[in-house]
Amino acid sequence: MSGHRKSLRQVLEDRRGARFIGRAEEIELYRGNFRLPVEDPDRRFVFHVHGSAGVGKTSLVHRMRAAAAERGALAAYVDDSVNSVPDAMAAVSADVARQGHRLKEFDRLMATYRQRRHEAASLVEDPDQSLTAGAGPSAGHLTAARAGLMAVSLIPGAGMLAGAIDPAQVAEGTERLRAHLSSRFRQDDVQLVMDPLPLMSPVFLAELEQAAAALHRDAHIALFFDTYERTGAFLDPWLAALFAVGRYGEPPAGLVVTTAGQRRLDRVLWADSIDLVAELPLTPFTEAEARELLAARGIVDEAVVRDVLRLSGRLPVLLTTLAANPATAAGAVDDPSATAVERFLDGERDHTRRDAALDGALPRRLNEDVFAAVVEQDATELFRWLRTMPFADERAGLTVYHDVVRTPMLRLRRAGSPQRWIACHERLAAAFARWAQSAAAGIDERRLWAARNWRELRLEETYHRLCAQPRVALPGALRDGIGACREGTAAARAWARMLAQAGDDADSALLRGWGEDGLEALADESRLGIGLLGVLLQRGALDTASRVDALVVRARDLHNAGEYEAALADSRRALDLDPAAAPALHGRARTLRRLGDLTAALADLDRALEIEPGVPWTLAERGEVHRLAGRYEDAVADLDRAIGAGLDHHWPYAGRGHALLRLGRTGEALADLDRAVELKPGYVWALLRRARARTLRGDVTGALGDLNRAGALAPDNPWIAGERGDAYRFAGRFEEAVEQYDRALELDPSYAWALGSRAMALDGAGRTREAVADLDRAITIEPDYAWAMLRRAEIRERLGDTAGARADRARAEATSGGREARELAARGAAHALAGRHEEALADLDRALALAPGHRPALWSRVGTNLALGRTQQALADLAELSRSRTAPPGEAYRQYADGMDTSSWQG
Numbered sequence: 033m034s035g036h037r038k039s040l041r042q043v044l045e046d047r048r049g050a051r052f053i054g055r056a057e058e059i060e061l062y063r064g065n066f067r068l069p070v071e072d073p074d075r076r077f078v079f080h081v082h083g084s085a086g087v088g089k090t091s092l093v094h095r096m097r098a099a100a101a102e103r104g105a106l107a108a109y110v111d112d113s114v115n116s117v118p119d120a121m122a123a124v125s126a127d128v129a130r131q132g133h134r135l136k137e138f139d140r141l142m143a144t145y146r147q148r149r150h151e152a153a154s155l156v157e158d159p160d161q162s163l164t165a166g167a168g169p170s171a172g173h174l175t176a177a178r179a180g181l182m183a184v185s186l187i188p189g190a191g192m193l194a195g196a197i198d199p200a201q202v203a204e205g206t207e208r209l210r211a212h213l214s215s216r217f218r219q220d221d222v223q224l225v226m227d228p229l230p231l232m233s234p235v236f237l238a239e240l241e242q243a244a245a246a247l248h249r250d251a252h253i254a255l256f257f258d259t260y261e262r263t264g265a266f267l268d269p270w271l272a273a274l275f276a277v278g279r280y281g282e283p284p285a286g287l288v289v290t291t292a293g294q295r296r297l298d299r300v301l302w303a304d305s306i307d308l309v310a311e312l313p314l315t316p317f318t319e320a321e322a323r324e325l326l327a328a329r330g331i332v333d334e335a336v337v338r339d340v341l342r343l344s345g346r347l348p349v350l351l352t353t354l355a356a357n358p359a360t361a362a363g364a365v366d367d368p369s370a371t372a373v374e375r376f377l378d379g380e381r382d383h384t385r386r387d388a389a390l391d392g393a394l395p396r397r398l399n400e401d402v403f404a405a406v407v408e409q410d411a412t413e414l415f416r417w418l419r420t421m422p423f424a425d426e427r428a429g430l431t432v433y434h435d436v437v438r439t440p441m442l443r444l445r446r447a448g449s450p451q452r453w454i455a456c457h458e459r460l461a462a463a464f465a466r467w468a469q470s471a472a473a474g475i476d477e478r479r480l481w482a483a484r485n486w487r488e489l490r491l492e493e494t495y496h497r498l499c500a501q502p503r504v505a506l507p508g509a510l511r512d513g514i515g516a517c518r519e520g521t522a523a524a525r526a527w528a529r530m531l532a533q534a535g536d537d538a539d540s541a542l543l544r545g546w547g548e549d550g551l552e553a554l555a556d557e558s559r560l561g562i563g564l565l566g567v568l569l570q571r572g573a574l575d576t577a578s579r580v581d582a583l584v585v586r587a588r589d590l591h592n593a594g595e596y597e598a599a600l601a602d603s604r605r606a607l608d609l610d611p612a613a614a615p616a617l618h619g620r621a622r623t624l625r626r627l628g629d630l631t632a633a634l635a636d637l638d639r640a641l642e643i644e645p646g647v648p649w650t651l652a653e654r655g656e657v658h659r660l661a662g663r664y665e666d667a668v669a670d671l672d673r674a675i676g677a678g679l680d681h682h683w684p685y686a687g688r689g690h691a692l693l694r695l696g697r698t699g700e701a702l703a704d705l706d707r708a709v710e711l712k713p714g715y716v717w718a719l720l721r722r723a724r725a726r727t728l729r730g731d732v733t734g735a736l737g738d739l740n741r742a743g744a745l746a747p748d749n750p751w752i753a754g755e756r757g758d759a760y761r762f763a764g765r766f767e768e769a770v771e772q773y774d775r776a777l778e779l780d781p782s783y784a785w786a787l788g789s790r791a792m793a794l795d796g797a798g799r800t801r802e803a804v805a806d807l808d809r810a811i812t813i814e815p816d817y818a819w820a821m822l823r824r825a826e827i828r829e830r831l832g833d834t835a836g837a838r839a840d841r842a843r844a845e846a847t848s849g850g851r852e853a854r855e856l857a858a859r860g861a862a863h864a865l866a867g868r869h870e871e872a873l874a875d876l877d878r879a880l881a882l883a884p885g886h887r888p889a890l891w892s893r894v895g896t897n898l899a900l901g902r903t904q905q906a907l908a909d910l911a912e913l914s915r916s917r918t919a920p921p922g923e924a925y926r927q928y929a930d931g932m933d934t935s936s937w938q939g
Contacts, residue, residue, distance in 0.1 A: 055092050055321075058312050062096050062290075065310075066103040066252060070285045076310040077275060077283075078302075080260075081292040083314030088348035089292040090425065092314065093256050096290055104248030105288075106133065106240065111427055112259035117270045118145060118228055120263070121236045124255060133243035138236045141224075145232065148225050229270060234281030241284040251286040260293025267291075268301060276304040316346035325351055352422035353437060388414045389421070393441035394456050396495065396533070398431040405463035406456050442537050457500035464493035481519035491530045498534040502543050510572045511581075513550065517561030518585045524561050525554050560589040580606045584615045591623045599623045614644040621653060630661045648679035655684065659691050662881025663874060667691040682712040690721050693728075694877075696897075696908025701725050716742045720755050727759045728911070735759040750779040754786045757793065766797035784810040788820045800827060818844040818853075818883050844883075853883035861892045864899070872896045 058081075068075040079096070081089050093109070100107045108127035114120045122142050125135040224231055244251040257267055271289060274280050291297075297311055317325070319341065325348075326337055340351065391406045392398060403418070404411035418424055423437035433441070446453045468489035472480055480486050494512055497505035509531060516527035532547025534540070553563035565586040568574065574582060587602035603620035606613050617640035624633035637654040641647065655670035671688035689704030705722040709715055723738035739756040746752060757772035773790035776783055791806035807824040811817050825840035860875035873896055879889040890909050897906035 055088065055095070055314075058092060058314075059095055059099060061310065061312075063099050063103070065288065066100070066105070076308060077288055078271070078305070078309040079288070079290040079312055080297045080309060081290065081312045081314060082260075082294060082296055088317075089314060090258055091348060092312075093258050093290060093292045097254065097256055100252065100254035100288070103252055104250065105252035105254040105286075106131070106244040106247050107254040107256070109256045109258065110263075112262040113427065114263060115266075117266055118142065118232060120257070120267060121232060124240075125236070128240070128243060133246070135236065135239040135243065138232070138239050141232055141235055145224050145228055229280055233270075233274065237281055237283055237287070241286070244284070244286060251284060253284055253287045254290070255287070256290045256292070258292050260291045261295055262293075264291070264293055264295075264298075268298060272298075272301045272305065275308055276302075317348060317351065319346070322346045322351055350436065384409070385414065385417060388418060390441055390445045391456055392418055393433050393438045393445065394453075394496075394499070395460060396432075396492065397427070399429070401467075402460070402463070406460055408459065443539075446539065454500045457496040461493050461496035461500065464489050464496065468493055481515045481523060487516075487519070487523060487526075491526060495530050495534050498531070498540075498543055499538045502534070502538055502540040506542065506546070507573070510546070510568055510574065511578045513564065513568055513572075514578060514582045514585055517565055517582075517589070521554055521560060524564055525551065528554060528564070558593070560593060562586055562589045562593065565589070576609055580610045580613050580616065583609075584613065584619055587616070587619045587623070591619070591626070596623050596627055612643050614640040614647070614650070617643070618647075618650050618653060621657070625653075625657055625660070630657050633657050634661075646673070646677060648674045648677040651677070652679055652681075652684045652687075655691075656687055659687050662694075662877045664691040664694045664877055665873065668695070680711070682708045682715055682718070685711065686715065686718040686721065689718070689725075693721065693725050696902075696905035698725050698729055698904075698908070702729075714745050716746050716749070716752070719745075720751065723755055723759065727762050728908070730763075732759055732763040748779055750776040750783050750786065753779065754783070754789060757786070757789055761789065761793045761796065764796070766793045769793040770797065782813050784814040784817055784820070787813070788817070788823065791820075791823065795827060800831070803827060816847040818847045821847075822887075853879040853886050853889065856882070857886060857889035857892060860889065860896075864892055864896045869896050869900050873900075 062079060065076050065079075081092055083089055097107045097109060106128060108124040110120050110123045110127075114123050121138065125138055125142070128135065240253050241251055244253045257263060257271075260267070268291075270280070271291070274283050296313075297309060299306060302309060316322075322341055323337060326332070326340060331337060331340065388403075388407050388409075392403055394406055395402050398415075398418075400411055400415045403415045407414060419426075419431055423434045425432050425434060445456075468486055471483065471486040471489055475483050475486065480490075490512065494505070494509050498509055513524065513527050513531075516523040528547050528550030530547070531543055531550060535542070535544025535547050549567055550564050553567050554561070556563065565582050569579060569582050569586070572578075572582075583602045583606035587599045587606065590596075590599035590602060600620060600623055603616050603623065606616035607620070610616070617636040621633040621636035621640070624630075624636065634654065634657050637650060637657060640650050641654065644650070651670045651674035655667045655674060658664070658667035658670060668688055668691045671684050671691070674684050675688065685704045686708035689701045689708060692698075692701035692704060702722060702725050705718050705725060708718040709722065712718070719738045719742040723735040723742070726732075726735035726738065736756065736759055739752055739759060742749070742752045743756070753772050753776035757769040757776065760766070760769035760772060770790055770793045773786045773793060776786040777790070780786070787806045787810035791803040791810070794800070794806065795803040804824060804827055807820050807827070810820045811824070814820075821840045821844035825837040825844070828834075828837040828840065856875045856879035860872045860879060863869070863872035863875060873893065876889050876893040876896065879886055880893070883889070894906045894909045897903070897909070
């Protein structure tokens with residue numbers, strides 16, 4: 033005898049299987065299929081069970097699963113708790129793991145997918161910044177970017193919307209997204225994010241086959257997908273393609289898939305494989321099957337049998353419910369208004385159990401703790417009894433009433449005892465509130481909606497408060513809708529569904545209307561929470577604080593949708609209502625930064641930090657504004673405070689590393705860039721900055737290592753090839769440098785920075801006329817490229833072309849950046865002469881940000897840093913002057929080179 037003890041779930045399944053009656057023909061067809069060789073033309077590989085609610089689909093599926101296990105098949109079951117094909121594969125993997133068979137490679141791939149998907153999803157937070165780098169926020173670029181995000185469903189559920197967008201925009205957006213991801217991830221990871229199923233499916237199927245082969249020589253695999261009316265939208269195309277086109281690898285010969293839902297199979301979608309499918313339409317039991325079931329439960333009195341047949345409509349779930357109590361027969365009376373559920377309850381002589389069944393219907397899902405909160409008695413035995421009832425299903429470890437039974441039970445409790453209805457829901461709300469409070473421990477209040485456990489408990493608390501007192505609880509529920517929108521559309525949709533269900537269950541047209549309107553407002557995924565927040569602002573009768581919150585979140589979503597003017601308008605409205613709303617100031621600053629108004633952005637961030645000092649994300653945002661403005665000392669100061677306050681995120685480290693690098697503090701810069709790469713190993717931006725730092729320290733080997741690593745992640749990125757050229761050039765390996773610049777220009781012939789840098793390498797190799805030709809071409813591409821003009825002036829001076837050199841210098845200073853840089857450099861020099869060294873540095877830093885390599889500004893900054901005792905920074909500028917060869921990024925790559933993904937701020 034085995035020492036393994038069965039779980040209660042297994043005991044209940046065994047009992048139900050032993051009592052299973054009916055559907056003999058369907059079960060025998062399924063059993064017989066396993067006896068057929070896979071080559072037999074009568075062998076079927078897909079069974080589709082379909083029929084109306086309550087007809088017994090789930091019961092049949094569980095019996096079919098038991099039959100598969102009897103044949104030695106590896107069997108797994110998936111219900112409607114999944115929301116995507118990868119989720120479904122993961123659910124299968126978890127099920128077979130519980131049976132002692134780990135799909136290790138698939139589980140590793142799934143973990144990578146989730147991590148990369150999470151990182152890539154930040155593009156939805158700020159898609160324009162990431163996907164239109166260098167192009168500016170034009171409407172066309174933004175539309176293409178969002179189209180690309182929808183095409184690969186990084187905007188959740190957007191597959192349905194993608195078809196409504198211009199295919200050319202979808203193609204352009206998808207390519208932009210692919211190119212951007214290529215700069216951050218390995219190519220396999222890019223494929224995993226863009227189109228995961230061709231990579232995941234073969235691994236999944238191969239490991240399933242290996243696990244099945246270890247279980248039985250025939251390697252039978254039986255997969256069951258229940259509640260298919262809810263999951264078929266995404267599972268059906270995958271399963272159909274699995275058997276038809278071979279896009280996802282070869283399915284194992286022993287694979288048999290069963291789907292069960294309310295609708296018939298889509299024969300158009302399955303047209304290529306329809307000969308592999310057996311459809312099993314279910315109707316209510318025949319009278320003979322129904323009588324057999326009742327007789328097996330001891331109900332044989334003909335009058336009672338006829339009554340039960342009439343009340344149940346021969347639906348299996350109602351038949352088994354009525355047959356659950358023998359007293360049903362003894363106490364039956366002909367009551368034309370009775371329902372099957374009422375008859376079941378009338379037949380339960382134990383009033384404690386009767387009340388427990390009714391009260392247990394109130395929660396949307398049950399475990400013993402929830403049950404104890406509603407029944408207020410010793411719940412253990414009652415809950416054990418309840419789980420044996422035929423209307424109580426097990427889903428993901430929780431007990432859920434069948435809808436066909438729960439709905440009339442709710443109606444009975446609500447109409448039969450209104451005060452008990454209210455009291456029970458209030459007890460449940462209080463219990464969920466306590467559990468939510470415990471779940472909130474240690475979590476920043478502003479991040480609660482991001483905590484899944486707390487969010488689910490809060491939704492249940494709100495559901496019960498709404499059921500108890502709809503009008504009293506509605507204002508608080510609407511405020512929660514703002515928090516759900518802050519977290520994202522998935523949380524907002526869960527909130528709206530909860531509201532709609534509360535309306536149905538409490539029979540409240542008010543709640544039902546709010547829930548349905550909320551779901552309708554969330555239908556367009558590309559609009560994020562904008563529509564729902566608009567409904568809340570227009571009709572929600574929100575108090576001032578809640579209106580401010582709603583406007584702040586909608587401003588964030590408008591920003592992320594590329595509607596910057598509308599985002600600024602909402603931020604202004606929020607600040608009109610509450611001038612001290614720090615999140616509104618932060619949000620407006622983020623949009624202003626995106627629009628290039630760094631001065632206004634800084635003013636808002638300063639004010640936000642006056643109101644709420646020390647907020648890490650606000651400090652980090654201000655540090656980023658300082659960095660983009662060339663105020664590197666200020667950037668480092670803010671990022672120091674943000675990181676010191678516990679903000680352990682990749683982009684603040686990377687931003688501080690870059691600022692430190694520009695200040696000549698190369699060792700500290702390397703430490704920060706090391707940490708950024710540690711936090712995000714595929715962070716190409718940080719790898720390139722670290723390569724630059726290593727190049728400046730003379731560590732060419734280390735720099736090339738970083739560049740090779742970045743190149744493996746993004747092989748078609750011209751910036752990487754150009755940086756590799758710089759590493760060789762600074763080491764005096766000019767011909768190797770030219771080869772790398774050639775590669776960069778193959779990838780992007782209009783890459784002016786690569787032309788300027790190649791010119792310096794050619795000049796170093798003695799190929800001066802070719803160098804001048806490259807500089808000519810760079811200036812043709814970017815007419816305001818002052819750095820290239822100054823380098824060409826130096827070469828012309830050496831060649832004796834004094835007039836040409838003078839003309840280049842004049843033209844460089846006439847550029848907008850050159851003029852402002854000249855003025856700032858002059859003012860900085862005046863500050864330095866007057867001993868105002870910090871003010872001098874601020875002006876000189878800004879001058880060099882506008883015109884990198886501006887020699888007067890560099891010389892002035894050398895002297896200023898020496899006066900302040902900052903020898904290392906002075907030496908870094910002297911090294912720059914001695915090279916006079918370091919080209920800054922051209923316009924085509926400047927935004928990508930300087931910009932980082934700072935979209936983790938949640939608003």
